[in-house]
Amino acid sequence: MPFKMVQIGVLLPISMQKAIFSEASRNDLEAVANVRWNETDEQLNDEQACEFLQGCEVSIGSWRTPKPSKAILEACPTIKLWEHAAGSVKAFFTDELQGKEIMIASCAPAIGRTVAEMVLGEMIIGLRRIIPNAQSNRTERRTPVPNKLYLAAATVGIIGASQVGRYFLQLVRPFGPRVLLYDPYITHEAAAQLGATKVDSLLELCAQCDAITMHTPMTDSTRQMMGAKEFQAMKDDAVFINSSRGGCIDERALIAELEKGRLFAFLDVSDPEPADMDNPIRTMPNVIYTSHLAGGQSYHIGNQVVEDVKAYLSGQKPKMVVTWDMLDRLA
Numbered sequence: 001m002p003f004k005m006v007q008i009g010v011l012l013p014i015s016m017q018k019a020i021f022s023e024a025s026r027n028d029l030e031a032v033a034n035v036r037w038n039e040t041d042e043q044l045n046d047e048q049a050c051e052f053l054q055g056c057e058v059s060i061g062s063w064r065t066p067k068p069s070k071a072i073l074e075a076c077p078t079i080k081l082w083e084h085a086a087g088s089v090k091a092f093f094t095d096e097l098q099g100k101e102i103m104i105a106s107c108a109p110a111i112g113r114t115v116a117e118m119v120l121g122e123m124i125i126g127l128r129r130i131i132p133n134a135q136s137n138r139t140e141r142r143t144p145v146p147n148k149l150y151l152a153a154a155t156v157g158i159i160g161a162s163q164v165g166r167y168f169l170q171l172v173r174p175f176g177p178r179v180l181l182y183d184p185y186i187t188h189e190a191a192a193q194l195g196a197t198k199v200d201s202l203l204e205l206c207a208q209c210d211a212i213t214m215h216t217p218m219t220d221s222t223r224q225m226m227g228a229k230e231f232q233a234m235k236d237d238a239v240f241i242n243s244s245r246g247g248c249i250d251e252r253a254l255i256a257e258l259e260k261g262r263l264f265a266f267l268d269v270s271d272p273e274p275a276d277m278d279n280p281i282r283t284m285p286n287v288i289y290t291s292h293l294a295g296g297q298s299y300h301i302g303n304q305v306v307e308d309v310k311a312y313l314s315g316q317k318p319k320m321v322v323t324w325d326m327l328d329r330l331a
């Protein structure tokens with residue numbers, strides 16, 4: 001056994017443990033470390049976490065657990081790895097972490113796979129007009145809604161070469177579409193290596209694509225980056241998918257286009273979230289609104305936690321170690 005038996009504290013409440021760890025991954029974790037599981041379904045408070053994490057070298061937490069606060073870091077100086085068993089880690093970085101020798105690892109790569117899978121499904125459903133076709137069959141004997149594009153004949157746009165965006169690219173490439181990528185942080189060469197063509201103008205991407213999927217974090221530079229001009233530039237029958245953050249789009253501008261009978265949108269996120277009950281995205285025929293369903297909690301996350309812990313124990317790095325300098329472009 002190449003690993004030392006360190007103490008790990010799993011802060012996650014029982015229901016989250018069950019959602020992300022299969023029996024196999026749970027056993028895997030226990031084979032390489034002494035694991036102290038939170039045996040309640042409660043979110044521990046800081047004081048309880050200080051006690052729970054005593055002597056731990058690895059803390060496994062998430063949104064329903066305390067952040068690495070001043071109190072916890074002072075009470076538990078043995079912690080060297082804080083595994084965030086979830087995505088979007090930015091809000092998790094407390095000032096207290098500055099200068100501390102603690103590695104923060106994110107499970108965004110694992111969540112990315114789950115989101116990308118849903119986006120692929122939505123894109124096919126959108127391009128093939130499955131929903132309007134089925135809707136019209138309720139009242140028409142023969143549907144007037146034409147079968148539309150195959151992915152192989154489509155131009156697909158990805159906004160944000162993120163974890164999710166890259167997984168989606170991997171999934172969609174075998175179908176053979178032309179893929180355009182908009183992300184100021186990636187070079188043309190790097191985009192080409194991923195199998196996409198980088199475009200420098202968001203409007204150009206909007207004008208050229210049959211389907212666009214959005215994968216940016218919510219930052220000052222992405223707030224409402226898909227606005228009236230961008231939605232108007234899109235082809236009338238294009239598909240628009242947002243599973244990033246509601247604030248990255250101007251929802252009212254999108255609704256204005258949808259009301260004209262243009263576009264078909266899949267929105268997994270809204271701003272605010274959940275959307276108000278009278279928000280038209282809940283009822284418009286050309287929108288499918290899901291309530292933050294894409295990422296979810298899956299065994300992919302538990303598997304990555306175990307992989308990350310094993311990597312750490314054998315002196316390597318977890319899959320996605322997040323550092324302060326990455327935060328301005330991350331979710």
Ligand SMILES: NC(=O)C1=CN([C@@H]2O[C@H](COP(=O)(O)OP(=O)(O)OC[C@H]3O[C@@H](n4cnc5c(N)ncnc54)[C@H](O)[C@@H]3O)[C@@H](O)[C@H]2O)C=CC1
Pocket residue numbers: 087088108111112115159160161162163164165182183184185186215216217218219221222243244245268269292293294295296329330331
């Ligand atoms: N609906 C759901 O269940 C889930 C939603 N998300 C959301 O999906 C989005 C993507 O998440 P990750 O893949 O983890 O992101 P990430 O943090 O891996 O990457 C963000 C990407 O956005 C790019 N970017 C930053 N500013 C940009 C700009 N102005 N224009 C274009 N690109 C820009 C960065 O270069 C980076 O490649 C986030 O908003 C995240 O919160 C993530 C997981 C689940």
Ligand SMILES: O=C(O)C(=O)CO
Pocket residue numbers: 086087088111292294295296331
């Ligand atoms: O990780 C994220 O950003 C999420 O939205 C969780 O589903």
